[in-house]
Amino acid sequence: MYIIIVGGGKVGYYLAKTLLSEGHEVLVLEKDAARCDAICEELGGVCTRGDGCEARTLADAGTERADMLIAVTDEDEDNLVACQVAKHKFNVSRTIARINNPKNENIFKKLGIDVTVSSTNLILEHIEEEVPTHPLVHLLTLKGGNLEIVEMRVPPNSPVVGKRMKDVAFPPDSVVCLVIGKWGAYVPTSDTIVEAEAQLVAVTKPEAEEALRAAIRGS
């Protein structure tokens, strides 16, 4: 396949490298001369200097016979225009745009870009998997005693969902004193079943916070 990549930044460079190694014909269009030279030096003469949003540059690049155009600059509007010019002026059948601002995902779809890849969203999703997304919220620190009141939400995929309170491994210094669930707020007993997405209000010690969080997340 003949694939044109608009933008020779990090994404463009590694994309070109990968596609070349898979045996595709690749051309990178990059505005910056130094960047362009660097790519040519490393990957062979696969980079042309030029603005991939300009119809003339795309014509010179032989966009008419391209099977695909992938726009991966760090400006969303440039990616949009490069894809639109490729599609409407050169009839490229498949265009892919990188999106930096997640808000633009919907807009690009409505404006007819075939495929969008939101790099920001991808990174966020990966980070969210690593970071607790249901943090403990501090409601109140009780004066005098070394105690605080916190609120947590039960993640829907937590293994404690469906268990009885007494079977959840809460740390010794923590007591769940209120549950705000689908049917309102109530004081739990040891036989109360833990609902997914329920808010739990608990009294705990600051040093037991981490254990409490782990007990709710089941990890």
Place this chain on the structure above:
Amino acid sequence: MNIVIMGCGRVGAQLAAILDEEGHKVTILDRDTYSFRRLPGNFRGTALVGDGTDEDILIRAGIEEAHAFVAVTQGDNRNVMASQIAKHIFNVPKVACRVYDPLREEMYHALGLETISPTTVGAKLLKDLIMGQGG
């Protein structure tokens, strides 16, 4: 009319001033507050800092009640993107877009945007002037 202008350069500021004087409700957007120095002292419209390719900024600028949207920033692509958002997402009845690159202008014109290329127009006027046909 409610009019939203994106880009407070020479053209944007002058357009805003003219429309304001004629009694229209004008909101002008620019990413840089310093650009608003070009607006006349008696400008009664709204000057708003923000990027016109951002839906939320456009909503704050009143795009939903706008009768017309004009994109005159320095960036062709930004103008084109904002104009398409105004036209296709907010259904603004009248959208005008400046595109310096004549080839891109031609294409977006064919795609249904009201575009103007100062490059083409300016070159023609200058030619007429030196050839003595300007008037």
